[in-house]
Amino acid sequence: MKLLIVEDEQGLRESIEEYFAEAGNVCETASTYAEALSKVSMYRYDCILLDITIPGGNGIDLLKNIKQQEYNDGILIISAKNSLDDRLEGLDLGADDYLVKPFHLSELRARVSAIIRRKSFNGSNILLFHEIAIDLMAKSIKVKDQPVKLTRKEYALLLYFVANKGKVVSKNAIAEHLWGDGIDMANNFDFIYSHIKNLRKKLLEAGSNDYIHAAYGMGYKFTDQ
């Protein structure tokens, strides 16, 4: 996939670039409004990660510009302003999603993947990962063409893993993805473990390979290697 990261904060920009950098991905970056505008007017991207506050202009203006040209790039707004108005304005103007800083890179990646899937599958809503087929519309999965019944959270978890395949995803990120802000009340993340254990068991029982690996007690890695 081809991404444009419009973000003026160097540290964040580099982290995002690095996280998305892998075979088959092209990541371009822009740190100012002018730079972003020139790239947007020359190239098309699968997804543009757009910071609202950038030097020399406003991400919302850039978004308007893109939509005016009727470009079909996916757009994910990244903003420090957790303002409902910004969010609504952004989505109204045609942004595909809105993510508030700070965020986990795995969350960002899950969102970007979702946008790109929506943009590129064109009616086909099946996401394939080896023998696992995820029906995004029906929110159901099949392993080797056999339906596997997952709970809502297990399904979300699997999707999250697939989007972040090959990456170590921290328990915090998983917990926040599945439980939102309420997660800080938990004593520990043991209950995450039980969800992961259940998901893994269901997949294995259906004949899937073992893709979920624990990583140093900090998180999990979904990988086919």
Add this chain to the structure above:
Amino acid sequence: MKLLSKYNRVTLLSTIVIMLFTGIIYYVAIKLILIEDIDKDLAVEENEIFEYVKVNHALPQVFESEYQQIIFQEAKPGSVKREFVDTLYRNIPYSHHGRHHRHEEFESGRGLISVVTAGNKTYRVLIVKSTVETEDLLKIIFGITAGVILLLLLVLLISNRLLLNRLWQPFHNLLKELRSFKLSDAGAIALSETNIDEFKELNQAVVAMASRVKSDYTDLKTFTENASHELLTPIAVINSKLDTLLQTENFSPQQSKLLNDLYSAVSRLTRLNQSLILLVKIENRLVEGHQPVNLKAEIEDIAMQFEEIFNDKQIALKTDLSDKHLETNLYLVEILLNNLFSNAIRHNYQGGIVNIILRENELVIENSGDADALQPEKVFKRFNKSTNSEGSGLGLTISKQICENLGFDLSYFFNNGLHTFKVSF
């Protein structure tokens, strides 16, 4: 003491004293003048007697008149001294037929004792005139004066009351405005027009003070908001760097532990920061919008969302929910419910209970926890939290503020060993 009473006391007292003093001077002066007048009449009468005696060498016939009596008495020469005296006047009322009545009346009178020599005899002459009319006159004058004093006092009292109340109206208005003054309200102080300089000055001073305080407060809030926003970027960088660091693999157990601690600290920092931003936003009433909210469904949603966390702590959740539909801000209601749920779980112990009761006019969330009641007046204060709490210390402040914004009432009480938060719609 009210200004009016104080003012009345002073003015009334001084008015009474001055009026009394004036009355006394009046009385004395008029009395002196009238007595002098009578004395002149008496002297004229004496003179007439002298004239008569000089011409006739005999005492004049004495006529009793209604206002004057003349009495001659023989006296030794030299024993009588001429003098004016206050005396009694023996009034013998006349009937219409000129006959004497039996009883006599004594009235106050003024007399002149004098000496006249008729023939070879010396007589003491006593001429007495009744001063009843004078007294009457004085009484009338005194009465009128007293009446005027009373009237004046009455007028003063009433006019003071009316006038002062009206004069002080701008002051009372201002006072009312000051009482209802809230820093977070956007509106300026509404002042009533006045043409009295003192109040004008007061009004101006108050308006200036209020706007200064408000601008300071706004600055402070803007600072909080900006600071929180500025913090977001570095936190975002830390977060992303941690996620990146995680990908480098091959961690020792010790490094894993360190990373885990970093993750949880950063996530606390994030939540704290977000809470601050949210609080500022709610306080500024920047969250708007109304939609129909099915409270029962919302609560069931959150209960489901938190299911694992309830299980994790082995907390027994008991719900008793009736249907409740509201026309309100869904976003804020979600935050409110989230906060109250989090609170009930966070301050609970392993194996505790949480009861949620939704009725037509209230939502009650009870939880087991510390055996001691919290201080109701402190519960909703910022950063007031139990020492071992992992929360931001802002959750209940935010909840309270949300309730205020939405027109609900949030209260805390300790009941049967359960900490209870009640939202009254």
